[in-house]
Amino acid sequence: MKRWISGILLCSILLMFLTGCSKGTTEDTSSLKTFSWPAETEEIQSSTASQEDASTQSTDAQQTGGTQGQGTTPPSTSHETSSVPAPVPVKFVVYEGDTFMEIANRLEEKGVCSAADFYKTAQNYTVKSFYVPESSDRCFKMEGYLFPATYDFVQNDDPEDVLRDMLNAYAAYSGMPSDEDLTLASIIEQEARSSEHMALVSSVYHNRIAKGMSLDSDPTREYVNDYITGNSLVSNQSKYAPLYNTYRFSGLPSGPICNPGNRAIQAAQNPAQTNYYYFFFGNDNTNHYSETYEEHLAQMEQYGVQYQ
Structure with missing residues (x-):
């Protein structure tokens, strides 16, 4: 009887002990469930979202040329203009x-x-x-x-x-002359002083060239003195005097002495038909023509012009 009662008591104590252990286990498990697994998942998601946002911003920055502070150049503003001046x-x-x-x-x-x-x-x-x-x-x-x-x-x-x-x-000039005509036209341009005298002056030079005479043109001598002698751009200046000064040789100089206009060119190509071999510019501001040297000297004396 005593053994039976002792067995019952022992079973009761064992049952109570097991029941207490079961409650403790349930509480511990419950506390584990409240550990922040969901919170940890949000941090991962937040970190992922931050990385995605950063990636998006980086992509946008690359597409828009970057932002200041990253070694990029900000876009130019509309008020910036070129410093190159316009041609005058x-x-x-x-x-x-x-x-x-x-x-x-x-x-x-x-x-x-x-x-x-x-x-x-x-x-x-x-x-x-x-x-x-x-x-x-x-x-x-x-x-x-x-x-x-x-x-x-x-x-x-x-x-x-x-x-x-x-x-x-x-x-583009339709009546393009020969170099000889252009050279003669340049002398006529300087000598005639007016378009009315160009054909007459041309006739004098055509007649002298035909006779093998020197042209004795003052502008050719002045050309050497004014534009060749003493010109720092021209080397070998001394060689040109005998090539341009028509008092020194017969015929035309080695090239034009100016840039003649159309009327002088036309006169060189179409001289008046005369027997004149001489002319001079008088103190009455006009040209005087003669056929002989004696007549030429007489007219010069008449108009107070000294022979040079």
């Missing part, structure tokens, strides 16, 4: 009778190009559309071929472009 236009006139050096010096004065650059360009330029003699006896290679007209240039222009425009204007 220049209206330039080549007058009938202008010499090469007069044109070159005036180009420099107006800021188109320097006289030295224009001279060097002209001396080395090869014309393809018409004939220009390649002779070392010509002091200024393009003298006579710079056609009198009004041109549109700019300051600091290219001297080759400037020269080409003048030569193109000459090439």
